[in-house]
Amino acid sequence: MLSFKLVLSFVIAATASPILHLSQLLPRQDIETPINGSLPNVTIFATGGTIASQGTSNTQTTGYSVGLGVQQLVDAVPEILSFANIRGYQVSNVDSGSVNQTISLKLARLINEELARDDISGVVITHGTDTLEETAFFLDLTINSTKPVVVVGAMRPATALSADGPLNLYQAVTLAASPNAVGRGAMISLNDRIGSAFYTTKNNANSLDTFFSTEAGQLGFFINQVPYFYYEPAVPIGKTHFDLSGADSLPLIDILYAHQDMDPELFNSTVEHGASGIVLAGVGAGGMSRVAAAAAEAVYNATAIPMVASHRSPDGFVPADEDAFIVASGFLNPQKARILLQLAIQAGYDNDDIKNLFARGYPSP
């Protein structure tokens, strides 16, 4: 077992403010090492996941349990401390299927506060891989800073033969400390690859080689642990920033999966159960059966609840139909369209605003 020595210190706000900052409520953990003033400072926000998990044997790669804290993650790769000073926040310790809006809202606020500090070069978020792309996309739209925000995970638990977590973490910290990573939005870094949080998705439930974006491509790669970027920094078409200060919760949006014999009553029951919006993981380019579409339209006519059509295929584009009640997701997959719709409703957008928001991501002549 690794040692568990945490030096807990509370961050004291520089000025007396009537607003209680999250960082005053959550203990910031200084990793046990002297601070070297000439090194960049990187803060790790740990949320749990496989990267923080242990199995009962070195061959177990499913069914393991989450439990390692920030200190233990860094203890596994002390080499990191030779190029960055590390501090950490244990935001949660759950598998990513259990990451919810309480955790992502807390993360967004803490990271915005952290990156506003002059002495912080970048942040790393350790996260389970299953919903990693959702948190990364959420942070991409809600972090107001050009400093690197790197979301990292692992496909194998810390106890496995050839565990991928330590090198992934090493690379993520290198990336967060790199001046070349500034201005690239939130990034997903795993398995030597650097992807934009806007486009990257998990493609395989088990394989190490699972995070990439097929059509938009990757941002970069690690050569001997040094980040290499293929292009100068660029902003994805349609990316919109949302200010979440003041938000304690986010509206409930459900995703309905289209398939043969889809139950049309799902639209009614979803709304009856309190959804503020619906995303369709549609067949083809955002489709569903005629019966389901008629039911969806009847619910829309009666409630005006915003509905967004995405695609259940891993890749593709849903084109807009000007007359349709349902908004086209463009390139966004259902889980990312859900987050964009959630942020839009939270920001008070009406249905026309929502239509225009998604339209920013469509091709323009």
Ligand SMILES: *[C@@H]1O[C@H](CO)[C@@H](O)[C@H](O)[C@H]1NC(C)=O
């Ligand atoms: C601090 O970091 C600098 C730059 O990497 C290095 O040259 C120096 O030896 C370090 N100081 C200590 C006390 O480790």
Ligand SMILES: *[C@@H]1O[C@H](CO)[C@@H](O)[C@H](O)[C@H]1NC(C)=O
């Ligand atoms: C890292 O933090 C230390 C202590 O707060 C500070 O003295 C130093 O300037 C920071 N390094 C950078 C590169 O900002």
Ligand SMILES: *[C@@H]1O[C@H](CO)[C@@H](O)[C@H](O)[C@H]1NC(C)=O
């Ligand atoms: C989210 O998960 C955390 C940790 O498990 C829990 O404390 C919190 O109540 C959950 N929030 C919601 C909205 O379910």
Ligand SMILES: *[C@@H]1O[C@H](CO)[C@@H](O)[C@H](O)[C@H]1NC(C)=O
């Ligand atoms: C983002 O930060 C900049 C400067 O740090 C500030 O001027 C701007 O108002 C912020 N925008 C939002 C939406 O918070």
Ligand SMILES: *[C@@H]1O[C@H](CO)[C@@H](O)[C@H](O)[C@H]1NC(C)=O
């Ligand atoms: C919904 O409203 C539109 C516009 O008023 C109408 O054309 C359409 O037939 C309605 N659809 C259903 C299923 O009621």
Ligand SMILES: *[C@@H]1O[C@H](CO)[C@@H](O)[C@H](O)[C@H]1NC(C)=O
């Ligand atoms: C679903 O909701 C619509 C609109 O309120 C309504 O017209 C329709 O009868 C409902 N369908 C069922 C099966 O309850």
